[in-house]
Amino acid sequence: MTLVTGRVAMAIMGMILVEQFYRNTPAKQRWGIKYACLGIGGVFAYDFYMYSDAMLFRQVNSEIWAARGIVNALIVPLIAVSAARSPQWSLGISLSRRILFHSAALFGAALYLLAMAATGYYLRFFGGSWGTVLQAAFLFGAVILLMGVLFSGTLRSWLKVFISKHFFIYNYDYREEWLRFTRTLSEVGHGLGERTIQAVAELVESPGGALWINRESGSCELVVHWNMPLAKGDEPANSSFCQFLENKQWVIDLQEYDSSPEKYGVIAMPQWLRSIPKVWLVVPLIQQRKLFGFVVLAQPRSKIRLNWEVSDLLKIAGKQAASYLAQQEADKALMVARQFESFNRMSTFVVHDLKNLVSQLSLMLSNAEKHKNNPEFQKDMIETVDLSIQKMKRLLQKLSSGASIEKPAPLFIDQLLQQAVAAKSAVEPKPVLEILEPGQMVMANWARLERIIGHLIQNAMEAIPRDGQVRVCLTKDNDAAIVEIKDTGHGMSEAFIRERLFKPFESTKSAGMGVGVFESREYVHELGGKLEVTSEPSIGTTFRMTLPLCNQNHAVEKAA
Known part of the structure; x- marks a missing residue:
């Protein structure tokens, strides 16, 4: 009885506190x-x-x-109403849409299975001798129907829209x-x-759509479609359509346009649309305030009203x-530009080599009248x-193959220098080697290294007067071969060497292309060496x- 008396006192105290509150x-x-009160x-x-009834009758009435x-369940809605009216009572609990979606789907599936089980029991009870057969067939069909409904995109879409509309503010x-x-944009697989x-x-x-992109032709062209x-x-x-966008x-x-076209002004919908x-x-699709393209979408699986929230998100x-x-478009354009750049660069070097050959043959012909006998x-x-x-055959082979065939291989640098100097010996003044x-061996492509050394010798010969001199010297410094090409020409200033000598497409010659010295330095760097210049006017x-x-030994391994 002491416990019951304490409970009565607690109930009285509770009513007093609620009244005072x-x-x-x-x-x-x-x-x-x-x-809530x-x-x-x-x-x-x-x-x-x-x-109080328990104190009177000395026992708690079971009913x-x-x-x-x-009674306690009946007061829950009253407290919920007060909680909704008082935002400061909020506990900050957020319910995930995904959890609610799956819970609703599971709850609906459970109700469906219960209803189907009750129907199956009814068929078995009243079906007579065929009751068991009818029950098994009905339950199997009901499960198949449930699976089809659960995997239905339309149903899932409707449930998502229903939950978002009735259970959430946004x-x-x-x-x-x-x-x-x-994540969808960044996936690999089908095209962007x-x-x-x-x-x-x-x-x-929406179950499908199509994409148009504004091309350089001045039109938005269809790129791809999906479902x-x-x-x-x-x-x-x-057009007015694209300008409006x-x-x-x-x-x-488009449904709103059909019902209220005045909202869109004087825009004319394309006939193909x-x-x-x-x-x-x-x-x-807006890129830097310009129309990059647009996406056309099909009607949704469940009805969605295009309000401000949906429009802003889209x-x-x-x-x-x-x-x-x-x-992606920029990457494609850059790839094409790099392909053209590679082709143009190769063509530039080929044209430069042809120019050197033409110059060499021209000098030889100019001396032919004097030394023809x-x-x-x-x-020579x-x-x-x-x-x-x-050399011209190798150039034609390179152009026809479309790729570089100049692969490095071990070679004796002294033999290469002898051939390069011999190729220039038909013109006065002859270079001296x-x-x-x-016996020094380097790893390089014979044709390309001979070409750049020959170009440096050719430049030196063109820079000297008739009584000048060009010397090609091969020495050794530790683990490196040193090739020096010296001339007694007019020389170059430090500013010219620093600012213009190794810059492509810069040349002091009237018919020069300005790529020979640039290619020479690039290839020497590619071989792991370096090209230095000293000059005095x-x-x-x-x-x-x-x-x-x-x-x-290394050469043998490379050759193998």
Whole structure:
């Protein structure tokens, strides 16, 4: 009885506290707590009645005790109303849309299975001798139907829209939607165009769409379509339709346009757009305030009203998708530019080599009248013509193959220098070769290294007067071969060497291309060496080429 007496005292104290709380609350704020006070006070009042009855009859009435749970359940809506009226009572609990979606789907499946089980039991009970057969067939069909419904995209779409509309303030969980949107755009597999349509379409439960991109031709051209019949039609970028998308950046609802065309001004819908079945929305893709393209979406699986929230989300998604597509277009353009650059660079070097051969043959012909009866000159002329023909054949082979065949291999640098100097010996003044360290081996392509050394010798010969001198010297410094090409020409200033000598397409010659010295330095660097220049005006110039040596064992391994 002591416990019952304490419970009665607690019920009285609770009713007093609720009454004092309500009385001391300002009148303007009582509307927010009155239902909570009514519910909580009712609980204490019921407890007072139940325990008072127990004190009177010296035992708790089982029926009154059983009704206590129902009474407590009845006050829950009253407390919920007060909680909704008083935002400061919020506990900050957020319910995930995904959890609610799966819970609703599971709850609906459970109710469906219970109903089907009851129906199956009824068939078995009243089906007579066929009852068991009918029950098994019915339950199997019911399970198959449930699986079909659960995997239905239309049903899932309807359930998502229903939950977002009736259980949440906003239609979207923006964090989840944006993560899914960027994940779809970044996936590998099918093309970015299809992924863009899919990412935008999933925001509004659309099953398909098509993508148009503004091309350099001045028209928005169809690029790709996804789950939508192919629509034939390009839209000029200066049409009222495209100008409206660019200037207003609105999402066009074609159903709204049909019912209220005055909202869209004087815009004229393209005829090809009307020919697409079940077309619904046109989403502009804006890049730097310019119309990059647009996405046309099919009607959604479940009815969605295009309000300000949906429209704003689609516009932001369109801008994000436009940045991805613009990056892809830029990458493609850069790839094409690099291919042309590679081709142009190879063509430049080939033309430069042909120019050197023409210059060499021209100098030889200029000396032919004077030395045509000299047997040594005739011999040198034949060798020069033969070497020129071989070089032109290699150039033609390179152009026809479309790729470089100049692969490095071990070679003796002294032999290469002998051939390079011999090729220039048909012209006066002849270069002089000094081999102080013979037998040195380097790793390089013979034709290309001979070409750049020959070019440096040719430049030196063109820079000297008739009584000048060009010397080619081969020495050794530790593990490197040193090739020096010295001339007694007019020389170069330090400013010219620093600012112009190694810059491509810069030349002091009237017919020069300015790529020979640039190619020489690039290839020497590619071999792991370096090319240095020292020069004094009116005294001469020295090109010093340092190439790493290749020992015999290493050369054998490379050759193998």
